[in-house]
Amino acid sequence: MSSSLSNFRRCLGGLLLLALATWTIEAAALCLAFHHRLLAPYSYFTSQTFDFLCKLRFAGHVLPAWVPGLPDTFAGLTTGDKLRYALALLPGSLSVALILGSVGAALAALLHGRSHSTRQYVLTWAALGLLVHLAVAVPTLGLDEGLRLGKTLYRLRGLVVDGAALALVVFVLGTLSALRLAPMLESSRRGRTTAAALLLTLTGLGWTQQPAAVTDKTAQPSAVADAAAPAYNILLISLDSLRADHLRAYGYQRDTAPTIDRLAREGILFDNAIATSSWTLPTHMTMFTGRYQLSHGVIDETSALPSSIPTLGQIFKTAGFSTAGFASGPYLAGHYGYERGMDTYQDLSARFSDPREARSAVLSPEVNSNALAWLDAHAGERFFLFLHYFDIHYDYVPPAPYDTMFDPDYKGTIDGRNFIERSDINPHMDKRDLDHIRALYDGEIRFTDEHVGRVLDKLESLGLLEKTVVLLVADHGDEFFEHGNKGHHRTVYDEVIHVPFVLRLPGKAHAGQKIENQVSLVDVLPTLLDSAAVAAPAGAEGVSIRRFFEGAPPQRDAVYSEFYDKQGFNLQVARRTPTDKTIHHFNRITHPTRGAIEYYDLAHDPREHDDLSAAQPAAVMSSVTKMGDWLNQRWRAERSAESAAGGHASIKIDKDTMERLKSLGYVGE
DSSP: OHHHHHHHHHHHHHHHHHHHHHHHHHHHHHHHHTTTSOBOOTTTSTTSSOOHHHHHHHHOTTSOTTSOOOOOSOBOSSHHHHHHHHHHHHHHHHHHHHHHHHHHHHHHHHHOSSOOOHHHHHHHHHHHHHHHHHHHHGGGGOGGGOOOHHHHHHHHHHHHHHSHHHHHHHHHHHHHHHHHHHHHHHTOHHHHHHHHHHHHHHHHHHHTTOOOOOOOOOOOOOOOOOTTSOOOEEEEEEETTOOGGGSGGGTOSSOOOHHHHHHHHHSEEEEEEEOSSSSHHHHHHHHHHSOOHHHHOOOSTTBOOOTTSOOHHHHHHHTTOEEEEEEOSGGGOGGGTTTTTOSEEEETTTTOOSHHHHHHOOOHHHHHHHHHHHHHHTTTSOEEEEEEEOTTSSSBOOOTTTTTTTOTTOOSSOOBTTTTTOTTSSTTSOHHHHHHHHHHHHHHHHHHHHHHHHHHHHHHHTTOGGGEEEEEEESOOOEESTTSOEESSSOOOHHHHEEOEEEEOGGGTTTTEEEEEEEEGGGHHHHHHHHTTOOOOTTOOOOOTHHHHTTOOOSOSOEEEEEEOTTSSOEEEEEEOSSEEEEEESOOSSOTTSOSEEEEETTTOTTOOSOOTTTOHHHHHHHHHHHHHHHHHHHHHHHHHHHHHTSOOBOOOOHHHHHHHHHTTSSOO
16 A cells, blocks of 8 residues: 555656656746747747646646636746746646646556656656657648658758747756656655645746636627718728739839729828738738737638627628628638628639639639629619739739730740749849749739729719729738748738728719828728728727828827748737837748847838847837737737637638648648
8 A cells, every 4th residue: 555655646746846847947948038029828829838738738628627727928028027927837737737647646556566766757757748749749740741851851940940849958858857856855855845835836826827717808790880971882902912012103113003093093092001911811801800810810721700700791781781792812712701791702713623723813804794793783782892803913924915014025934823833933033034023913913903993984884983982902912032032921021011002982082192101901891881880890900091081190109910820830920110110020930040020110221121120129129018018919809709709710621722722822831
């Protein structure tokens, strides 16, 4: 009996000792590795340095309700912030240790006739911990997609950058410390008492750092249009991959978009419109919800909008509008949440089984065919119509005559096909060839612009143009190696987040006005609802931009852009004011030569080439501190929406669809 009790005590004590030793080193690692950086919640970025007991806690959805959770907040910049974060890890970690250790100790007491040392049990628990760390790290290597050497090396490099390697270092050091301490504690009752008191004290302090429970503050709106307001229709036009500086209205020399120029003359041009991300899915979901990406939670291709968050379609439908959407890109598929509240919703790209065909298909004529027919059928109704044009998105293969319109004398061999995959389209390519790529991009813009013009002409012929609020935006731009990259879905520099934003009001109200205030795609929903005299829902985070052209001062000092790679390889948030911009990298896989934080003086360096983060530490600290507060607010909003919806909303991607998405350069890199 005494041998069994001894085995029980030593087995459980070995795990608690390993937990305490690992936590101590973990706390030091967090302070050092994230010095003067924000630290994200574990569920935001799952390859941090957390020990294996925390990883088991995160995966243990069936654990009893009394088991404390892990920190669910972004930690601030100071060492004290990191220590408080580490303390909040301890109760959850030790609770798992007690549950797991008690079960293991009971088995040890039953199965072993002779007594084992605490040191031996530490080694046994360490073996389990190593398996847990490997189980978390191995899926990020993408081995299920085949053992391609280049991809595997890239993923291995990612383990170093994203924290998985640091987690193993912490674990090894914790194990060595526990092995060193085990004999000392086993032979000293005073040492065991001291260790137990330390453990209880730290756990008690950790309890004080536990996050409050998330409460549901998300509510469906009772959207009713103001009967006394003008009965305006709403037309939202999104042009995929269109950067603002390739439009004459924004200072470009080429005549790429006469229709948009016409809209700018007849409406209001917002000179500093900023996309909330650098790829299609989260930015459009922001337009439809009035929430930033972290708030609506649609951060990758398998996430869907929580049912508790209302969309433009639902709000306008509830307010008595006829609703329709015609889209032409894979990330506009209705199952992400766009189709909610829509009488008619179609993604015209869904029929393509060949990934290359989906990317190079010419779809603007078909968008128009559906849209014009729908307008004919609903001309006598008050409507909300959403149109998405995908043709500007790479590959750059505009039909004739747009393929030669802006570079008729080119004699080279470069074209815009397979833009992302081709190795001859690179930062070191001949400038003349790169200029031709840009000319093909401009040809796509001109082709798409003419189709937008036909929709406006249709509204005019039906007598609806002066009864319709028209908002034209882009979801993001494209990069042409300004910072070493091509396409999008990689960075949050201005070439990919500075987008056109043009509002035309009935009667050409405020025609020709140019607004310098920063606006954001998060402002699309409140602006359109305000224009239709419909109340915005609780939880909307943007503002109606009507206040800007009506002379009211801005209510905010910054707008934000977010990029979250699904597997955690590239996580970054930008905070942009009218004069400066701060980019915080939670993971530097995309820019290993850059610092964790970049800071630019936009007034003197609008192209973001001179990183002043080292020269302006006070400005950086202030900006990142504000960013941390902002992230925590968004994170709480997302948690609240998930709680109200009963959990995370996700969709299953079939193999053919996944291949089509990979061909766009978004997934599988």
